[in-house]
Amino acid sequence: MEVKKQLHSADMRNVKVKDGFWSPMQKLVTDVVIPYQKSILNDEVPGAEKSHAIENFRIASGEQTGEFYGMVFQDSDVAKWLEAVAYSLILKPDEKLEAEADSLIDLIGRAQEPDGYLNTFFSVKEPDRKWTDLQECHELYCDGHMIEAAVAYYQATGKTNLLDIMKKNADLICSRFGKDKVRGIPGHEEIELALMRLYRVTGDEKYKETAGYFLNERGTEPNYFAEEVKKRDGWSYWHMDPEGREYAQNHKPVKEQDKAVGHAVRAAYLYTGMADYASESGDAEMYEACKRLWRNIVDRQMYVTGGIGATVHGEAFSIDYELPNDLVYAETCASVAMAFFARRMLEIEPKGEYADILEKELYNGILSGMQLDGKRFFYVNPLEVVPGVSGELPEYKHVLPERPGWYACACCPPNVARLVTSLAQYAWGENETSVYAHTYLGGQATFRNGAVITCESAYPWSGSVKYTIDTDKSFTFAIHIPGWCHEWSISVNGAEVTPELKDGYVLLDRSWKAGDTVELSLAMEPRRLYANTHVRADAGCVAIARGPVVYCFEQADNGAQLSALRLPRAAQLTVDEKGEERLGGVPVITAEGEREVSGGALYSEEPPKTEAAPLRAVPYYAWGNRGGGEMRVWIRE
């Protein structure tokens, strides 16, 4: 088949978000997360682990003396913060913040070397080792993040200050790496999708070509990482094994890959870059690989919450269907990256299944990463937590039972921040003839074809969504009908219509008049979910969800020993709209369940006695906001 990008994501500047669910989250990011992260980057938070990230740029610029400090990829913290700031400035103009960003960008410019090179670790600490350890040292990764920030800052403010810096940097990369140039691939993918973003705003073909080079060079023989090790003098940053090829998806050419392997964030960044490249280059083989990898993840390697990367060992994908709920990794960043991948797949072919996964990530796996106060963050998102085990026993050390404040490796919080602030581009897609609503984000959006649409919804708590068309225009208004929804209706100007449902979208193709209304009603009955019987961790268990929101059971509502609870198949699931005040009034789901109670013996011929136990489930993303205690998504049926 021919591959052609069918949709653009919405231009965030043309979307005013006014959403009961997401606006407070965005406000949390703009008002709490971004200022807090700024303090962290400037080493102004007493007691927090020193970041030194901005100081590294000062030292690299020669304006300060001192040593580089932090992770080899410390620069990327600055980049991700700047990217979030850019989106934040769209949501909420802030002259002071913009001036601070401009000042930081000036500093970055001064830290850049004359040829465009930009990396404070190498400039300050290892100037003679540039580009010699791509496997371990994240130069291309950091550059990629700063390119993303540059594109975002340009899109948000129209300013080319950071864009000029990063074009110069990207030009250096493009002049250095490629066929008939120096060979190289990044250890941590990111540059590919970043160069594609730069290509999209500049139209400069060399960025696309170099992205394509990095993608297609990956997994080829001889193993680049082994080659670069041979060329070095024994120096190594992490002492990684260059032959651990699956870890960095370097085990075979990307177009031949069919199973998601290795470090999950690297993998999903790679797949995102592959989809970007396929959509812009028309490379059908590349797109087929994207589809295969998507299917493998979604059909065999994804938690019901959207979490991907089941094992802490390499923060990686495991074998198919091996999805332990307690040993889990499911990094927040990996869910963010999966949302990236989903958006790219939607741009190539607007299919509801991509929007379904996008929603799953947004309302579950991503949001669970952030405390409701915006001040604490999960890196790992477990589906079962047991105090005394989680975060305590050696195998479970990584599974923290409560969100900690900040990490030395601060990748997840800014990733959540940039995702949440740029939500508009995930909600809306467009092309010359159509507007696509992938989810029901409240507010008003203006599209390149002239369409203006206002959305009012109380999603995800209510399935009633009202659109008002604010312009006279002919276009197809395509609205996603979620895969989880079995009963829905749609009316135009109050009259029910039965439009075509194609690939998970209803297609309303009309000459619209200003003031036309479209009302969508999605049945929001709580649902029981069963895992494939290949998933041994979930055998005999059921999970519950309502709309896109997966629920979980916490000790705070259900007492301890959640493994002794059962939700019989016949038990009615009831939505309590009064909700849980301590979690911002979110609806809870209740049911008449059972608790098994045994005598004192460790083993007995007497089966445990069954007692009635009222069960109460809260949205998974909100777990861990009421102190410690057990938590389970999958409950015995």
Added chain:
Amino acid sequence: MEVKKQLHSADMRNVKVKDGFWSPMQKLVTDVVIPYQKSILNDEVPGAEKSHAIENFRIASGEQTGEFYGMVFQDSDVAKWLEAVAYSLILKPDEKLEAEADSLIDLIGRAQEPDGYLNTFFSVKEPDRKWTDLQECHELYCDGHMIEAAVAYYQATGKTNLLDIMKKNADLICSRFGKDKVRGIPGHEEIELALMRLYRVTGDEKYKETAGYFLNERGTEPNYFAEEVKKRDGWSYWHMDPEGREYAQNHKPVKEQDKAVGHAVRAAYLYTGMADYASESGDAEMYEACKRLWRNIVDRQMYVTGGIGATVHGEAFSIDYELPNDLVYAETCASVAMAFFARRMLEIEPKGEYADILEKELYNGILSGMQLDGKRFFYVNPLEVVPGVSGELPEYKHVLPERPGWYACACCPPNVARLVTSLAQYAWGENETSVYAHTYLGGQATFRNGAVITCESAYPWSGSVKYTIDTDKSFTFAIHIPGWCHEWSISVNGAEVTPELKDGYVLLDRSWKAGDTVELSLAMEPRRLYANTHVRADAGCVAIARGPVVYCFEQADNGAQLSALRLPRAAQLTVDEKGEERLGGVPVITAEGEREVSGGALYSEEPPKTEAAPLRAVPYYAWGNRGGGEMRVWIRE
């Protein structure tokens, strides 16, 4: 209460074992395991990891040149082999083997230093570091094992050759360590129980006193291991943390301990030594600690198979009720050690609950360590095995799905060998007035009070046991009624009797006439077992057992994806006496079960469909004898 040893274990020389179940196992050990291990110790097995254990003694004796090779505790392999040889000579006199043992003992004598010191690692490799690293270097551990071998060889043959060597060694230890002498405790307990064995055959009080010293010094302040580190010059064998105190049960005085912690083999050897000391010294506080530790293990930390030590991290006990079936450790040696502990507790107070655990270990956790051909051994005894996961994924590397041939750290095979060959002392207890049958070991036993009893049984496959009394004597014949048995009857000379049942033993107090018969009939219905609801790993699951034998489900009988199988509560368990030929004809248990089958989706609102599935369970100890594949003890109900 007053503590007094109420029973002696039977003198093995006075028991002729002729048992349908155990005699073939003993033959396997005498005819296969012991000769094989001899070849290993002599480095005569092509392809096997080099042992060098006997060569180390040759080098230490000065008769060979070369370097020490192997684990720091390599000497203990020789000791455990000699101990098994001793028991084997009781079972099956063998002049050639005895001559070989004598020759090896002579070599050991020549490797001993003039003051009695015996350890080839230190003699050969680190002569200036003797006794300076008790935490890590296993000197007292190796001595303990050689003392056990010496006592056993003396008991088996009447020869004092090894006993004299080890008395000299023990005298050195007793003269060195103690109150007002040099302070010290072993890192790996073993010397305590060994000195108690030596005390019992020699009557020399100093051995008991020094055992008591090592026991009571443990866990006291200041931390001995930290002290000895300070005295060294930075040298360390394993670089263990002296402050990891629970690992070696060094966290508090043993009389104050109430939860089994740390390395499970060390712990159970310690508790065995504590029970030995309590029984011989009358130390009631020590006995109370034994009872508390016993209760903690049996009520909260033991697998249904008798396995103890749930985690690979430190090969250790975990937290209460945390008994994962797949991540499990449950080392074979730990089950052997638990049988030691049980026998000592029986000697102090003959209570059925101790005999129940002894049986559980013998028929399950210990025997599962050995392949049915006696040639391959498990170190780790899992209760759930999944190919692709077990032995493969990083967290599961230690859980081998099939028994490997031999280990560099060869502790388990000889431990099984010495246990199986010395079984008689576990089966029978005696004192001046009574004979106790803890289990129903076929053969003839003569007791110190003159009683001679012949036992005929097909246990554990049949519950019919016939005893013939072969002497005229008045004594109490106490026969264990297993805790798992709810229906039983007993008759004397064909007439049913209703004797007192006390602490799990029926007490037949009579003037016996030669030719009297006692017939015991134990109902052997297959049983369902349920775990305490605190055990999250077993929630919703059932295990099955018949008599003392726990059963399991293997892929070989039930197909793959055992987690999708269910054994409904109403399903009849049927014993198929025809049995499984490939496992030596053992009875299997069948039931009409169910298999859940789902569609292709990873998550679905459709519950899995249920299909009828005939289930077939085999004895747990025999698992893994028919090629690879899944295995589960706990099956969903």
